[in-house]
Amino acid sequence: MTQFQSKINQTKNHFNNSDVDLGFRNLVDCVLDTANTDFFKKTIELVSWKEENPDERAQFVQKSLILLQELEQLNPVQNNETEALATITDLSKKYSRSNFQIGPMNIQINSGEIWGLVGENGNGKTSLLRVIAKDLGFDEGTIRFSDDLEQLKLYNQRSHLAYIPQRTPKWHGSLKSNLKFTASQYGIFGEENELLVLMYIIRFGLWSFRDYKWSELSSGYKMRFELARTFLRKPKLLLLDEPLANLDVLAQQLILEDLKLMAASLSNPLGIILSSQQLFEVEKVADKVIFLKKGSPVYINQSKEEESSTDEVEKTILEMDLQISKEVLSDIIKDFPVEQLQFNGGIFIVHISKKSCMNEVLQKLIDSQIQITYIRDISKSSRRFFIQNT
Amino acid sequence: MNFLKKLDIFLLEKFPLLWHTKLLYAIFFSVVLSGLFYLWGFTFTNEYYVNRFPESRYFEKSNAMLCLFIINAIFIIIWALTFYRKSAVKNLYPLQRFYFTRLLCSFMIIFWSLTWPLTTFNWGVRAKIRKLAPVEELKNHIETINFADAFLFDNSFRYGTYIGVHHPDVEEITFDYNDSIWNDLPTIFCKDSIKSETIKDRKGFATAYKKDGSLAERGLAIYEPSLHPENNDTIEGQLVQFLVTNRISFPSRCSDSDDAIYLIDAKKLKQLCPNGLNDLRNFSKRDVSLIYFEYPQYKNIFDEYASRRNSYRTIYYDDYYDGESKISLEANKSFNAFLDASTKDDLLQLLEKYRSLLIRHKINHSINTKEILDYVLKRQHNMDFMPIVGESSNNPSQAKLDLSRYGNLENYEAHRAKLVDTREQPLYFVEKEQLEDLFSNSQEAHDPAINWVRLTISIFFALGFALIFFLFAISNPINLIIAASVGGVFVILNILFFAAFLERRFDSNYETHSNVEFRLFSQLLIFSAILYFLFYIFYNGKKVSKRLLLITFNLCFAVTILFPAFSFLFLESVLKREYTDSCIAHHTEHSIFYYWIQDPIVIWVSAFSAILLFTHLIKPVLAKPE
CATH class of the missing domain: 3.40.50.300 (P-loop containing nucleotide triphosphate hydrolases)
Structure with missing residues (x-):
């Protein structure tokens, strides 16, 4: 299966899952990939039709799928350049x-x-x-x-x-x-x-x-x-x-x-x-x-950790928005090797000397019946660089 | 509207530059505006203006100039907003082949097209003038005007005319009554009654001549008529002497005109004009000449260009310009032939024809033809009387009042005889200036030639504006303002540097001992070279601010426009040859550059070419990182 065909299948899936907007954007991408003016015209006609019939969603999906079927017959030239665009x-x-x-x-x-x-x-x-x-x-x-x-x-x-x-x-x-x-x-x-x-x-x-x-x-x-x-x-x-x-x-x-x-x-x-x-x-x-x-x-x-500083990999940094005080939170997570607990701008940042322990912390918070607005593991995120040093 | 929309899309899809510059719309706008201005010119023009102002001034008189200025200013603002908010150059879009050349040409055409209404306004004016005062009709009236003028006596008679008519062998020599010095200074070779010894004795450096009458050396002749009573006469209380002369001409070695020897012989005035000077037959002079309507023929447009770009045609009263006595003589001859062949009725018809012409073209006048004719004919052999018809009326209501008060010329003459102030205007008048304007405008309106001066000015105007807006297209306004300020400082520095090396001389003029042009233009060339060098350094420098580079670039751009002219003037100053001949006359042998610099086409083409060459640097300069 070519990349183009897999892209078409992906687009069909979006339509079938009722994700029409994303499906249609993918469809347009597929048409642009063909660089075929006939398909450009068909897509434009389809959009014009949609503009005139904004409530005919099912029919629009139907027409889009027909267009996708027609696209399947094509095999556009793919640009497989592997050379680096810029080397700095x-x-x-x-x-x-x-x-x-x-x-x-x-x-x-x-x-x-x-x-x-x-x-x-x-x-x-x-x-x-x-x-x-x-x-x-x-x-x-x-x-x-x-x-x-x-x-x-x-x-x-x-x-x-x-x-x-x-x-x-x-x-x-x-x-x-x-x-x-x-x-x-x-x-x-x-x-x-x-x-x-x-x-x-x-x-x-x-x-x-x-x-x-x-x-x-x-x-x-x-x-x-x-x-x-x-x-x-x-x-x-x-x-x-x-x-x-x-x-x-x-x-x-x-x-x-x-x-x-x-x-x-x-x-x-x-x-x-x-x-x-x-x-x-x-x-x-x-x-x-x-x-x-x-x-x-x-x-x-994003796919693989390549940082030179390895010390931070071995610990977990959590960002949490909780409806409790710093003291209560400190008490709840006292069993974890907490390095640092910060409260800033309504959110808590917790540094724990243990790798990937977010689920355990979450479980502890649930057990303590704490109202959680959100919790995020920022151990690998660049968000961790924006934390104020104390 | 639909057509315009389609055209717009067509241009946008096929010719992006044309679409971007809105060239076609600008031309369309100019064509429509030109049409409106043509109508304006046509409707504005009427007899009142034709008789009073040169046609070239109607544009200003009608407020069309102000109107065009405002319309063009609004157009330019709107156009600039639409153009500068999209910029292929500033967005670093790929540029088509000869993009900058085409952009500059588009700008030039746009700004040139904005001057078209001025031309079409004039076309409208001319078309109306052609309708109101056809040149053929006016040509037919030339003789009427010239002959009728003799009867509309305004006391402008000249004795020389009489002498020229009746004694063509006699030349009048100008004589200054106050100091008794002959104003004609060519060699005067006297014989018979005027003795050379007298002249020599009085001033010491005068002419010596040989006893046999052969050529003597040149010098100033002093002659006092009072010493020679046998040659004098008194006319109207002034001492006058007419001399029969024979003029011998021979080429001069040191002058363009021939040298002349005047052989002088005394002749009493009474011998020359036994019947008295004031005779109707002497009064005709040529007011309007056919020459006025003759157009030179050119082989091609280049000949015409060369001949006309500086020509200025104003020969209405050609008597004053071209061999006065000869033309007066001819005019008199034909007038006399007309008098001989005409009855009184014919003469009255002539005057009526003249009056009809004045009425037809609404020229201010007040004449009673029959009365004037009777009055003149009664005195035709002794016209030493008051002026009858003034050439203009300072106070038309006074003229009207006089007319009603005195009734006729006889009474008015009696009244005038008692007056001390002879400046009082005559009983009748014809606004001769209006007649002159009528002829002049009619002639201009029928002039088939291209107005090269106006064309050249409009193209220079277009080029100037195009260059300014072109700079805005490739640079930002702040840089341009800084560049303009720096440019001003450089100009002042150049002036100061130039002035610093001038030497003050005691004859109160600043000048150098050597060739001023060479000093000036070599300085300007060196200055230009320094700017180009700086630009080169800045362009190749790694640490140079982009703003500095762009300012230098803008300055170089401005210098490039003038560079060809500087070069031509410099080369001329180097190649020209100045020398003094044996007659102590100064001469300059110019190089070809001297003629180039005076030719607008050469200057225009050279400046334009230099700019186009310079445009090759725009892309690299703009793309250079800050």
């Missing part, structure tokens, strides 16, 4: 005036990978993204892109390194016309221009807003517009600075999910580096996370 070696940037330094940094970004960049404010996240986007210079080290990017002149190279700043610039005219303009700048003309733009409008849930102006869009939709515009550019490497800022939780989840799906595109896989303060949300989608502390990186592999 011993990169460092110094600010002589403030004596602040970013790096030295060593990372390798591959196609389809998402890297999260976290850290407190003023620790160099934006600067690092701009350095990778070649918007800022650096002092030492090297950044080497894939061969096809390296061959390009600097301007053209930067055209393929899409950097989206936290504050996106204002634009004039309708959302759609701006996207069409971007597409035509990238050599997508005529009917293809119209169809591809509409496909990305659909993909990022902008269909109802396609004729809106900048001032008529909310922050979330402005970010979606920026993403649609960026994906039209077919970037090799996407650098996002705080894309989740000013977004509600649902919008954050949607955008992160979209990024994950788009990064894994079969036709145009790309590498993504995104900086954010939303630690848990980022950790969910990121393959790797870099925590920047005063410019120095700590690398966290």
Whole structure:
């Protein structure tokens, strides 16, 4: 079974499980992977039909499944590039005036990978993204892109390194016309221009807003517009600075999910580096996370622990929101080897010198009939770096 | 509306730059505006303006200039907002081939199109003038005006005209009554009555001539008529002498014009004009000439361009410009032929025709043709009387009052005879200036030639604006403001540096001992080279701030526009040859660059080409990391 076919099966499952929204977004991804204008038209027709018949949900699912069946007949060309998109070696940037330094940094970004960049404010996240986007210079080290990017002149190279700043610039005219303009700048003309733009409008849930102006869009939709515009550019490497800022939780989840799906595109896989303060949300989608502390990186592999500091692996750090006092909690967990118990901002942080003991602590709290709002094991999360040292 | 929408999508999908710059919309806007301004020009123009103001001033008179300025300002603001909020360059989008060239050309066309209403307003004005005052009709009236003018006596008769008509062998030599010095300074070779010894004795450096009458050396001749009473006459209380002269011309070695020797012979005035000077036959002069309506023929547009870009046509009263006495002579001859062949009725018809012309074109006037004709014909052999028809009326109501008070010219003449102040305006008047404006405007309106001056100015205006907006397209406003300020400082520094090396001389002028142009333009070239060098250093420097680089880049961009002109002027200052000939005349042999610098097309093309070459640096500079 090809990757495409498994993606179609996955999409069918979403529809069959009544997860229509996710199913349809996957369907659009599959259509985009085919790069087939006939299927673009069919998808656009389907969305137009849905717009006219908003209550015909069952029929919409039916039509989507028919489209999926038709898609199954296709076997799109897959982009199986294995070469690293960017290899950053011993990169460092110094600010002589403030004596602040970013790096030295060593990372390798591959196609389809998402890297999260976290850290407190003023620790160099934006600067690092701009350095990778070649918007800022650096002092030492090297950044080497894939061969096809390296061959390009600097301007053209930067055209393929899409950097989206936290504050996106204002634009004039309708959302759609701006996207069409971007597409035509990238050599997508005529009917293809119209169809591809509409496909990305659909993909990022902008269909109802396609004729809106900048001032008529909310922050979330402005970010979606920026993403649609960026994906039209077919970037090799996407650098996002705080894309989740000013977004509600649902919008954050949607955008992160979209990024994950788009990064894994079969036709145009790309590498993504995104900086954010939303630690848990980022950790969910990121393959790797870099925590920047005063410019120095700590690398966290989401799938496999690769930290140099091993002392923290052997202990459990729990974050809890409980309706009890610190003294009561201290009494409940007195049987565990508690290293530290902190109460800050309404939540407890407990450091226990024992590996993976969250279930035991949870059981103890249940036995003591404590009202638990939430409990989370942050032993491997970058959240642990944001704990105030006492 | 639907068509516009389709067009918009077509442009957006096929020609993003055209869509982005809104070039077609700008042209459409300009065409519509031009059409409206054409109508404005057409409806605004009426006889009142045609007779009073040059057609080139109607644009300002009608407030069309202010209106166009406001409309264009609004258009530019809206256009700039739509253009600058999308930027392919600032978004680092891939740019199509010759993107910057096409962008600059688009800007130029847009800003040039904004000047079209000015031209079409003028077309409207001209079309209306052609309708109100067809040149063919006016040409037919040239003779009417010229002949009728002799009867509308305004006391502007000149003795020279008389002499020219009746004694073509006699030249009037200008004479200053106050100091008795001949104003004509060419060599005066006297014979017969004027003795060279007299001249020599009085001033010591005058002409010596040989007894046999052959050529003597040049010098200043002093002649006092009072010493030669046999040659003088008194006319109207002034001492006048006419001399029969023979002029011998020969090429001059040191001058463009020929040297001349005047052979002077005294002749009494009474011998020259035994019947008196004031004779109707002497009064005709050519007010309007056919030459005024003749257009030079050009082989091609380049010839026309070369000839016309600096031409300025104002020859209405050609008597004053081209061989006065000769043309007056011709005018007199044809007038005399007309007089010989005409009855009194014919003359009255002529004056009526003239009056009809004035009425038809609403030219202010007040004349009674029959009375004027009777009055003049009664005195045709001695016209030493008061002016009848003024060339303008300072006070038309006074003229009307006088007319009702005195009734006729005889009474008015009697009244005038008692007046001490002879400046009082005549009983009748014709606003000759209005007639002149009418002819001038009609001629301009029929002028088939391209107005090269206006075309060149509008293109330069477009290029200037295009460059400013182009800079905004590739740079940010703060950098541009800083660059403009730094540029101003550099200009001041250049002026100070240049002035510091000038030497004060006692003749109160600042100047250098050597070639000023060479000093100035070599300094500017060196300054430009320093800027380019700095730009090179900053571009290749790793620690240089991007802002500094961009400011230097903007300054270099501005310098590049002027660089070709600086180079041409510098080369001219190096290659030109200055020398003084044996006649102590100073000459300059210019190089080809001297002619290039004066040609707007060469300057325009060279500046534009330099900018286009410079645009190749935009992408690398913008892409350079901070």
